[in-house]
Amino acid sequence: MQINSQGAALIVGASSGVGAALARRLAREGYALGLVARRIDRLQALCDEISTSYYTRAFAYQHDVVNTAEVPGLLGKAITDLGELDLFIYCAGVLFPNDPTAYDAHEDQLILHVNLIGAAAWITPVARQFQQKYAGHIVGIGSIAGDRGRRGMPAYTASKAGLHTYLEGMRNRLWRDGVTVTTIKLGQVETDMLKNADRRRKPISPEQAADLIWNAIQQRRQTVYVPSWWRMVGLAIQHLPSFIFRRLNI
Numbered sequence: 001m002q003i004n005s006q007g008a009a010l011i012v013g014a015s016s017g018v019g020a021a022l023a024r025r026l027a028r029e030g031y032a033l034g035l036v037a038r039r040i041d042r043l044q045a046l047c048d049e050i051s052t053s054y055y056t057r058a059f060a061y062q063h064d065v066v067n068t069a070e071v072p073g074l075l076g077k078a079i080t081d082l083g084e085l086d087l088f089i090y091c092a093g094v095l096f097p098n099d100p101t102a103y104d105a106h107e108d109q110l111i112l113h114v115n116l117i118g119a120a121a122w123i124t125p126v127a128r129q130f131q132q133k134y135a136g137h138i139v140g141i142g143s144i145a146g147d148r149g150r151r152g153m154p155a156y157t158a159s160k161a162g163l164h165t166y167l168e169g170m171r172n173r174l175w176r177d178g179v180t181v182t183t184i185k186l187g188q189v190e191t192d193m194l195k196n197a198d199r200r201r202k203p204i205s206p207e208q209a210a211d212l213i214w215n216a217i218q219q220r221r222q223t224v225y226v227p228s229w230w231r232m233v234g235l236a237i238q239h240l241p242s243f244i245f246r247r248l249n250i
């Protein structure tokens with residue numbers, strides 16, 4: 001099979017849901033892919049599917065983002081395997097069921113570690129690589145939930161708010177160096193994670209989410225709500241006075 005790569009992308013959190021759909025979408029565009037997550041069997045199956053269905057190649061890397069010390073070595077290996085890196089997507093995330101009565105420090109720390117600290121551990125060395133070559137695109141998968149602290153999931157909303165702010169800082173640092181940083185504020189998507197949401201609000205499919213994220217990547221957007229109608233919801237939520245917001249069941 002002739003390989004027709006239009007660049008190389010690394011996706012952290014690619015074994016299911018939005019990350020796996022993004023891997024297939026980018027493979028369709030001809031990207032060579034590095035796919036990272038803990039469930040190596042799923043990653044390997046996805047790599048096999050991509051290598052047989054699309055004119056590109058894909059590599060699987062097993063990694064738990066909590067193990068941040070592994071990141072420099074793994075990033076180096078991925079760049080060697082891929083030959084280059086043009087696009088980096090941090091999609092890994094966890095959400096436990098909403099429960100305003102729960103006070104579980106271990107769960108909260110895990111959420112912050114996977115959704116935020118893991119993102120910083122990956123994005124810092126990727127940013128350095130891109131800054132040195134004066135090119136590259138970093139994408140972080142945030143959430144509409146990061147627009148406000150919610151009583152049912154303080155740690156998740158804090159992790160996504162932190163990710164949004166971290167990405168903004170990186171964008172402001174890197175724009176002079178020809179590097180694009182895109183923040184995706186995702187609404188509900190029909191994935192395993194959605195099983196932990198307390199209610200459903202017009203979820204889209206992972207494939208629809210991947211198409212919209214790909215549009216944002218192509219247009220080198222800064223911050224994008226996916227799908228776009230969540231932008232109005234986000235604006236309304238951000239501007240609701242606290243004494244009203246705290247009474248809402250969200």
Ligand SMILES: NC(=O)c1ccc[n+]([C@@H]2O[C@H](COP(=O)([O-])OP(=O)(O)OC[C@H]3O[C@@H](n4cnc5c(N)ncnc54)[C@H](OP(=O)(O)O)[C@@H]3O)[C@@H](O)[C@H]2O)c1
Nearest residue numbers: 013014015017018037038039064065092093188189191193
């Ligand atoms: N679904 C929604 O409604 C929704 C809404 C807003 C934002 N998001 C965000 O979208 C992103 C993707 O989530 P999804 O909906 O596609 O859910 P998902 O199917 O559960 O995917 C989560 C991904 O994160 C990876 N991951 C979780 N913990 C990890 C760890 N410790 N180390 C490495 N990888 C880890 C998982 O891989 P392994 O388990 O194999 O490690 C998996 O690939 C997340 O950042 C999530 O917060 C989702």
